[in-house]
Amino acid sequence: MVPKSFGFMMFLWVQTAANISVTGIIGSTVELRCDELNGTFILNNFRVTWRKEGEIKCFVETYDSDEDLTSYREKNQCADFRDRTRFKEELKEGKFTLQLLRISPKDEFTYTCVVLKKNEEGKFEVHREVKTNLKVAANYSAPVLTRMLSGEETTFNCTSSHGYPQPKVYWVNHTDISLLNSTEQYTRAPDGTISVFSMLTVKAATAIKLECTIENEQLHQNLTASIDTSSPENSPSVDNSPSKTKGAVLASVAAVSIVILLIFYIGWKKRRTSVLMTYTAPAEIGNRNFGLPE
Numbered sequence: 001m002v003p004k005s006f007g008f009m010m011f012l013w014v015q016t017a018a019n020i021s022v023t024g025i026i027g028s029t030v031e032l033r034c035d036e037l038n039g040t041f042i043l044n045n046f047r048v049t050w051r052k053e054g055e056i057k058c059f060v061e062t063y064d065s066d067e068d069l070t071s072y073r074e075k076n077q078c079a080d081f082r083d084r085t086r087f088k089e090e091l092k093e094g095k096f097t098l099q100l101l102r103i104s105p106k107d108e109f110t111y112t113c114v115v116l117k118k119n120e121e122g123k124f125e126v127h128r129e130v131k132t133n134l135k136v137a138a139n140y141s142a143p144v145l146t147r148m149l150s151g152e153e154t155t156f157n158c159t160s161s162h163g164y165p166q167p168k169v170y171w172v173n174h175t176d177i178s179l180l181n182s183t184e185q186y187t188r189a190p191d192g193t194i195s196v197f198s199m200l201t202v203k204a205a206t207a208i209k210l211e212c213t214i215e216n217e218q219l220h221q222n223l224t225a226s227i228d229t230s231s232p233e234n235s236p237s238v239d240n241s242p243s244k245t246k247g248a249v250l251a252s253v254a255a256v257s258i259v260i261l262l263i264f265y266i267g268w269k270k271r272r273t274s275v276l277m278t279y280t281a282p283a284e285i286g287n288r289n290f291g292l293p294e
Contacts, residue, residue, distance in 0.1 A: 019131050023218060024103045026138040026164055026192060034096040034113030034130045041094040045118040048096045052078065053110040060111060061085040061098055105164060105192035108136050137218040138164040138193050145212050145225035154204045158212035158225060161195035167214050169198045174209040
């Protein structure tokens with residue numbers, strides 16, 4: 001049975017807390033650190049509880065070396081965190097790191113690690129707090145850029161998916177280095193990730209080099225796709241997967257072919273000259289006198 005003092009003391013959060021920021025990827029495991037490394041460490045003298053800021057009716061995870069917390073956890077652990085939390089096997093070292101499994105956008109909160117320590121009278125009191133601000137993120141896919149002609153207008157579409165948080169989208173006209181106005185639509189998947197659809201419309205006759213950039217500020221990620229409507233080879237390209245253009249490949253093949261043909265021609269020419277000299281030599285010898293009487 002959990003002592004009444006244990007439940008009561010968990011709400012006496014009065015000491016100054018450290019502030020930490022952590023970013024976790026959706027679907028993965030994130031670690032929230034809370035270390036006690038001052039002086040001699042005796043685990044039995046500590047109790048630890050992780051709580052979500054603003055939540056006082058339930059806890060995220062808790063530890064007490066002197067108590068069996070199974071029934072207490074079943075009644076008081078927040079439902080959103082059941083079967084998704086665990087302490088790392090470093091408690092005896094004074095590390096109360098909490099692992100939060102299968103994170104999602106709904107886990108974006110500030111979490112507080114409350115450490116209680118036994119005093120000289122054998123009672124637990126608040127020893128320290130550590131606050132961790134958890135941010136959740138996910139990488140966006142490489143943008144796909146397409147265009148569609150419709151009368152006097154050309155519409156360009158730029159799409160990217162499975163990212164988080166909501167991205168910023170930039171359209172740049174590299175002809176005059178200007179930003180262009182576009183419209184965006186965002187959809188959210190069941191796992192919380194976001195897909196973006198951006199649309200830009202220009203006059204059909206406009207020759208323009210366009211660049212669509214998807215920016216994920218949380219992960220410092222920038223993905224870009226581009227298209228040049230003034231070039232014969234104006235299919236869209238993505239800058240994070242560079243490749244040779246079709247024209248460059250054909251030019252290389254043609255150059256190599258010319259060199260090979262030239263080598264064959266020079267070799268054939270030399271062989272032909274050698275053969276002709278061989279066949280004309282007897283005639284020249286027959287016409288010579290060699291000093292004999294005629």
